[in-house]
Amino acid sequence: MLKRDFLEPLGIDAATFASHVELAPERLTAMLEGRDSLDVDASIRFARALGVSAERIMQMQTRYDFAKLREAERLRCIHEIGPPSRQSFPNDGFLSGNLGMTADAFGGGSLFFQERLAKQVGSDAYAGMHALWNGDRLRIYEPSGAVIWTGPLLQNLDGKILVPFVRSAVSSVWFASGYPADLAIGAEHAAFFERMRDA
Numbered sequence: 149m150l151k152r153d154f155l156e157p158l159g160i161d162a163a164t165f166a167s168h169v170e171l172a173p174e175r176l177t178a179m180l181e182g183r184d185s186l187d188v189d190a191s192i193r194f195a196r197a198l199g200v201s202a203e204r205i206m207q208m209q210t211r212y213d214f215a216k217l218r219e220a221e222r223l224r225c226i227h228e229i230g231p232p233s234r235q236s237f238p239n240d241g242f243l244s245g246n247l248g249m250t251a252d253a254f255g256g257g258s259l260f261f262q263e264r265l266a267k268q269v270g271s272d273a274y275a276g277m278h279a280l281w282n283g284d285r286l287r288i289y290e291p292s293g294a295v296i297w298t299g300p301l302l303q304n305l306d307g308k309i310l311v312p313f314v315r316s317a318v319s320s321v322w323f324a325s326g327y328p329a330d331l332a333i334g335a336e337h338a339a340f341f342e343r344m345r346d347a
Contacts, residue, residue, distance in 0.1 A: 149208065150179075150180060150194065151180045154198050155180075162176055162177055162180060165197070168197055169190075169193040169194060169196075169197050170193070171190065171193060175190075185209055185212075185213055186205060186206070186209045188202070188206060191203075191205040191206045191209070230313070231299070231312070231313035232299075235285075235298040235299040235300075236298075237285055237287045237298050237330070237332060238285070238332045241332065242285075242287075242330045242331060242332040243261070243263045243264075243278070243330065243331045243332075243333075244263070244264050244328075244329075244330050244331075245261055245262045245263040245264040245276065245328075245329065245330075245331065246261075246262050246264070246326045246327065246328055246329060247259070247260075247261060247262075247286075247288065247322055247323045247325075247326055247327050247328075247329050248260045248261065248262045248277070248323060248326055249320070249323040249324050258279075259280050259309050259323050260277055260278060260279055260280060261277070261278045261280060261284075261286075261329065261331045262276055262277050262278075262326075263276035263277070263278060263331070264276070278331060278333075280301055280309045280331075281301070281309075281333075281334055281336050281337035281340070282301060282302060282303040282309070282334070282336060283300055283301065283334030283335055283336050283337065284300070284301045284331060284332065284333055284334040284337055285298070285299065285300050285301070285331070285332040285334065286298070286299070286301060286311070286329050286330065286331055286332075287329060287330040287332075288322060288327055288328075288329045289327060289328040289329065290327070291325075291327065291328070293328075296322075296327075297311065297314060297322075299311075299312060299313075300312070300334070301334075
């Protein structure tokens with residue numbers, strides 16, 4: 149793209165461009181021939197010289213790298229890690245209740261845990277509601293009462309809570325249907341409660 153859409157139409161050869169962006173000519177040639185990937189440093193140099201977005205250049209490089217490596221033979225042997233055979237759960241100090249999910253306009257929503265309270269707190273629909281945190285542990289039951297999943301919750305790269313080793317379509321049903329569950333609060337969640345008490 150760099151060669152076809154910029155250097156050739158502008159009549160600039162690789163050596164001249166390499167000198168202008170202060171890059172070794174052999175490195176630029178390797179990039180232009182697809183033998184070397186552009187890095188952030190090179191993308192910023194190219195962007196400043198050509199008046200384009202460095203982020204856009206890196207996005208194109210990343211897409212190319214993914215397409216090239218996704219089917220690489222040396223990576224085919226790596227598969228999704230399987231769940232441990234047994235996940236521990238505290239014997240005491242946990243909360244019992246049900247899973248829940250708030251709906252949004254895009255068909256998703258936030259996951260939460262609704263504690264089963266000993267007595268009703270007026271008409272407060274949020275009483276006993278807990279946001280879920282990275283590191284919280286859940287034990288989830290089928291409506292029949294059998295345990296179907298136990299383990300720690302994780303956070304994905306977008307900051308959303310996920311249930312490891314369970315497809316999101318399946319865990320979404322658990323939360324949307326309000327499956328029974330037990331919640332053991334993790335360290336980050338507990339630290340948040342401490343900060344709230346001290347405030």
